Amino acid sequence: MTGGKMVLAADAQALETKHLGFTISPHEECAVEEAVRIGGEVVVLTLGPAEAEEQLRDCMAIGADRGILLKTSEEWDAQSTAAAIVDAIRAEGPFDLILFGNESADAAGFQVGIRVAHALGLPVVTGLKKIEVQGARVRCERDVGGARDVYEAPLPTVLTVLEGLNLPRYPSVPGRLRARSKPLTVVEPGRPEQKLEKLRLVVPEGQGKQAEILEGAAQVVAVMQSLGVA
Amino acid sequence: MIVCFVDDDELSAQAVGFARRLGDVRAVTFAGAYQPAAWAKALAAQDADAIVAAGSDRGNELLAHVGAVLDQPFAANAIALDGDTVTRVRWGGSLLEEAWLHGAPKLLTVAPHTQPAAEIGDVETLDAPDDGSPKVLERVEESSGGVSLRDAKVVVSGGRGVGSAEGFEIIEELAGLLGAAVGCSRVVTSAGWRPHADQVGQTGTKISADLYVACGISGATQHIAGAKGAKKILAINTDPEAPIFASADYAVIGDLHEVVPAISAELRKVRG
Numbered sequence: 084m085t086g087g088k089m090v091l092a093a094d095a096q097a098l099e100t101k102h103l104g105f106t107i108s109p110h111e112e113c114a115v116e117e118a119v120r121i122g123g124e125v126v127v128l129t130l131g132p133a134e135a136e137e138q139l140r141d142c143m144a145i146g147a148d149r150g151i152l153l154k155t156s157e158e159w160d161a162q163s164t165a166a167a168i169v170d171a172i173r174a175e176g177p178f179d180l181i182l183f184g185n186e187s188a189d190a191a192g193f194q195v196g197i198r199v200a201h202a203l204g205l206p207v208v209t210g211l212k213k214i215e216v217q218g219a220r221v222r223c224e225r226d227v228g229g230a231r232d233v234y235e236a237p238l239p240t241v242l243t244v245l246e247g248l249n250l251p252r253y254p255s256v257p258g259r260l261r262a263r264s265k266p267l268t269v270v271e272p273g274r275p276e277q278k279l280e281k282l283r284l285v286v287p288e289g290q291g292k293q294a295e296i297l298e299g300a301a302q303v304v305a306v307m308q309s310l311g312v313a
Numbered sequence: 314m315i316v317c318f319v320d321d322d323e324l325s326a327q328a329v330g331f332a333r334r335l336g337d338v339r340a341v342t343f344a345g346a347y348q349p350a351a352w353a354k355a356l357a358a359q360d361a362d363a364i365v366a367a368g369s370d371r372g373n374e375l376l377a378h379v380g381a382v383l384d385q386p387f388a389a390n391a392i393a394l395d396g397d398t399v400t401r402v403r404w405g406g407s408l409l410e411e412a413w414l415h416g417a418p419k420l421l422t423v424a425p426h427t428q429p430a431a432e433i434g435d436v437e438t439l440d441a442p443d444d445g446s447p448k449v450l451e452r453v454e455e456s457s458g459g460v461s462l463r464d465a466k467v468v469v470s471g472g473r474g475v476g477s478a479e480g481f482e483i484i485e486e487l488a489g490l491l492g493a494a495v496g497c498s499r500v501v502t503s504a505g506w507r508p509h510a511d512q513v514g515q516t517g518t519k520i521s522a523d524l525y526v527a528c529g530i531s532g533a534t535q536h537i538a539g540a541k542g543a544k545k546i547l548a549i550n551t552d553p554e555a556p557i558f559a560s561a562d563y564a565v566i567g568d569l570h571e572v573v574p575a576i577s578a579e580l581r582k583v584r585g
Contacts, residue, residue, distance in 0.1 A: 089386035109499070116355045162386055175453035186389075188515060188535065191403050192420075194377035201465075207350070208447045209374050226452075227370075228463065232347070232449045240447075246516040247509035260332075270448040278386035280413040282398070286410050294548065300575035303547070304583055306563055310545060312467045312491060312520045313580060 095283040097158065098240045107138050109246040110184030116251040117244065118182055119146035121216055126178070128171060130155055130164050136267065143262035144254030150267040151175060160279040161190070165198035166273040172203065175268070178239060180221070185243040192279075200241035207241040208234045212248050316341055316361040318352075318375055319433055324367035328423040332365045335394060340436045346501035347371070348448035353378030355441040363394075363419035366560025372422045385416040390424040400425070401440065404538075405515035405538025419531075426542070433454035460494040462511065462518045467526070468543070470513055474529020474550065474569055478506040479487045483573045484528060490580045496520065514539035528569040549573065 107115070116123045127142040128134050130153040139150035153167050172178065181203075183196035200207035209218070212231070213224035219238050224231040226245075254262070297303050307313030316333040319325035319340045332338045341359070343352050349371075357379045364379055366372030368390040380387035390402040392409070393466055399414040414421070440499045462468060469488040481495065488495045497506070497512040513520055515538035525543035529550060530536060537560050540546060547571045549560035558564050563572055565572050 088500060115478045126387060152423075160386065162380070183436045187403055191372035191405070192387075194387055196376040197374070198381045201378070205449050209349075210370055214468075225370075227452070229455055229461070230453060233451045233453060234447045235445045235450060247502075247512075250509075254519055278415040279388055279399075280415065282411045282413065284403075285400075285409040285411065287406070292560060292562065294558050294561040297547075297563050297565050300572070300579035303563075303565060303572075303576050306547070307491070307524065307580075308583075312522050313583075 089301055095285070096281065097284070099233055105134065105138065106303065107141065108184050108188040110186065110188075110244060112251045113246050113248040114184055114244045115145065115215060116183040116249050117140045120182065120212075120249065121178070125146050126151065126175065128168065129153070130159060130167055132229070134157065139267060140259070140262045140265075141254055143265045144258040145252055146258070147265075149265055152267060152269045153300050154269055154271045156275065157276065158190070159274060159280060160281070161192035161194045162198065162275045163275045165195045165202065168195065168199050170272065171203040171270060172199070180216070180238065181205070181241045183241065183243040185245050196241050196243040203241070206236040207313070209243040210235055211242055211244045212246070214242060214248070228310060314339060314361050315354065315363045315365055316359045318342065318356060318364070318366040318372065319436055320369070322367070323430060323442075324372070324423075324425050325367050326363055326430035326433055327428045328367040328372070331423045331428045332363070334352070335363060335365075341439050342488060343441050344438050345441075346449045348446060349374050350378055350446035351437075351441045351444045351448070351570070354382060354444065355439045357382040359439075361418045363421070366422050368422040368424045376420050376422050380420050383418075383420075385418070385420055387420040387422075388412065388414050389422050391421040392424050392427045394419065399564050405535060407534045407538060412534055414558065418468055427456050429545060433528055460492065462494045462496055462513065462520060465494035465520065467491045467493035467524045468496045468513065468520050468522045469493045469526045469528065470498065470530060470540075471501060471507075471528045472498035472530030473500045473570070475501065475506070476529075476570075478571075479494070481507065483570070483577070486527070487573050487577045487580075490577055492525075493522075496525075498533075498536050498555055512539075513537065528555055529572055531555050532560060540580050563573070 125147040127147040130149040188194045210224045210225045215222045314336045315332045315336045316529045376387050388399045388401050392399040471484045501507050502509045502512045519531040519539045520560045521542040523544050525546045527548045546561045547563040548557040549572050553566050
């Protein structure tokens with residue numbers, strides 16, 4: 084979701100989205116780009132409302148071959164999201180590489196990819212900025228502030244990635260046209276009991292400061308001096 | 314008993330502080346190469362009412378593994394736990410969620426810089442046998458030129474308003490005069506004007522500068538998520554309605570292409 088201000092819906096269960104656009108989260112966008120670069124058949128999957136078909140079509144426009152939409156009408160917690168993805172992977176797979184964003188931009192649970200790996204009995208490496216498939220293994224790198232940790236995993240494996248892994252391309256017009264006729268499977272999974280059960284969302288206090296207006300460079304430099312940075 | 318995984322860092326001291334308010338704390342860690350699945354297995358085997366860690370890359374990763382091993386819910390980046398009710402940070406801090414955290418033990422990480430730090434005290438080293446899962450094979454140090462974005466005292470950042478890769482010359486000039494790191498918004502990295510390593514934001518670097526100078530940045534919530542760790546924010550934008558001003562302490566309404574060089578000139582002048 085993109086926008087400048089957080090406004091809650093009347094029931095405090097979600098953001099007011101009337102004036103907002105939806106988009107793929109940045110980490111996931113890089114995951115899709117990486118899958119297309121690695122090659123082979125690329126399948127994109129999301130769990131979300133019917134409108135999320137648009138994001139799946141965007142992924143198909145940059146080269147994914149087909150899509151799976153796990154159609155839902157409410158938000159799902161991480162555990163039930165992972166379980167639904169595991170069912171879909173078992174039905175549609177097997178896959179050599181299962182890529183996730185490290186964490187979603189909205190729910191930020193930091194766990195769906197890891198839970199899927201455990202359920203499928205696969206290895207998992209998270210938070211990656213570099214992936215190299217070398218035969219039946221994958222070598223990957225994770226940023227750890229001024230250094231990179233190197234991991235290896237045998238295929239098939241689950242990997243979760245971060246923005247910066249690559250620079251995702253924009254969908255082309257011919258790509259968008261092709262995407263329209265690519266296969267999309269829609270599944271409506273049943274929503275299990277939520278174990279991290281959302282009660283309400285709250286906008287934290289302290290948003291909406293009154294900025295002091297500065298006129299001209301001299302005032303700016305005076306402020307910098309008062310802060311001890313100039 | 315609360316089991317708290319700790320690293321030797323400030324965020325772990327904050328997690329211990331949080332955990333002590335829940336009950337008696339056993340601080341634990343591991344030796345040897347980082348092997349998340351194996352370490353998590355050992356954590357999951359502990360007898361605990363709650364298992365807690367810092368909301369760091371490692372802490373979130375370990376607790377997610379523990380949640381998967383135990384098939385229990387895990388609340389990432391919590392700021393409070395009251396009985397079964399957890400309050401946690403979402404949307405990079407722009408929104409809080411109150412939720413019931415069912416099940417036991419309670420699994421959670423502590424949102425960075427939301428809790429006072431405590432003395433970590435005695436730390437027990439747990440045994441985690443190598444189970445063949447992925448682990449760190451080597452660490453490659455990166456030689457980086459200039460000031461690091463994460464630790465810089467001042468960050469001068471440019472957004473869409475800068476207009477081009479070349480437009481960053483005036484940003485770099487001001488940053489040079491202030492001993493600052495250069496940052497940018499996501500629009501800039503997506504356009505290829507700057508590398509992703511320069512990006513300030515929810516999916517880039519979260520800064521902790523004394524002063525953040527945001528030039529030609531509109532101020533999407535995802536950008537603010539990375540900038541709000543700064544003590545003061547100075548925004549320069551032609552549009553007085555730009556959302557960045559709602560997060561700024563100081564505002565200059567004007568064209569960065571004129572304002573930024575003028576600030577550099579003024580700095581040179583006062584320094585003689």
